[in-house]
């Protein structure tokens with residue numbers, strides 16, 4: 338995640354917390370006790386209403402996006418609790434970020450972006466087209482953009498420094514970083530999380546093409562892997578509407594399609610290749626995008642937002 342510096346809707350100042358780090362769309366804070374001492378076992382993970390598309394920060398923000406995705410991620414943590422423990426401690430958070438922030442256990446984070454793919458697209462497709470495999474896993478011949486894979490494939494990357502791109506990791510690199518046992522468990526869990534996600538989402542008309550999860554371990558080394566960060570949200574995963582799935586070309590995004598289509602339409606006056614920042618999104622695109630996040634939440638959880 339690159340540091341979002343001074344972008345619209347920056348990080349709020351929160352009484353009782355020190356701002357620690359800003360990602361593109363989320364912010365991390367450290368709780369400060371009444372004695373002025375920073376907590377060493379807790380963090381506050383805040384989801385903003387910022388939207389990133391085409392590697393640009395959109396403006397204006399999407400109202401309620403942070404709350405919708407936080408509530409969706411909390412719901413997924415519950416759905417996955419039989420598979421893996423998680424870092425969630427509490428939703429007792431400052432009013433300024435009510436509904437879109439979570440108090441979490443501070444962990445020692447693994448230095449691997451744990452990505453799994455159930456459908457082939459993006460960087461995974463490009464790697465497959467070069468050599469018939471992805472992350473060391475040989476795939477069937479004849480796969481195209483959007484092809485469903487026989488079973489989810491683990492395609493880990495590095496956690497690149499700010500402003501650089503994450504790089505694919507070969508299996509031996511993951512083992513060198515994590516050790517063979519932890520590497521195998523991270524692969525197994527990441528693929529199981531995506532498989533479970535697609536079992537549930539598929540019944541509700543959403544395909545999760547791929548997802549990135551993050552694992553940590555307790556700083557004292559006790560216990561095993563803990564699922565951290567966010568899980569199976571449209572920010573950490575590619576969400577596709579199931580009824581439009583058609584292998585052979587890029588699939589429409591469940592949540593970002595309105596933004597993409599407006600930005601690439603003549604109406605926006607923007608060209609992706611210009612290298613210039615995109616224009617402000619019109620109100621109707623903001624509202625339609627908000628509605629897609631709410632729709633994903635309501636379809637998946639069965640709850641009304």
Ligand SMILES: N#Cc1c(N)ncnc1-c1cnn(Cc2cccc(F)c2)c1
Nearest residue numbers: 358359360363364365442443444565566
């Ligand atoms: N989750 C979690 C977590 C944890 N439970 N313990 C220790 N560190 C992290 C942690 C560190 N970076 N990130 C990514 C991240 C998340 C949210 C906002 C950001 F800006 C950046 C996660």
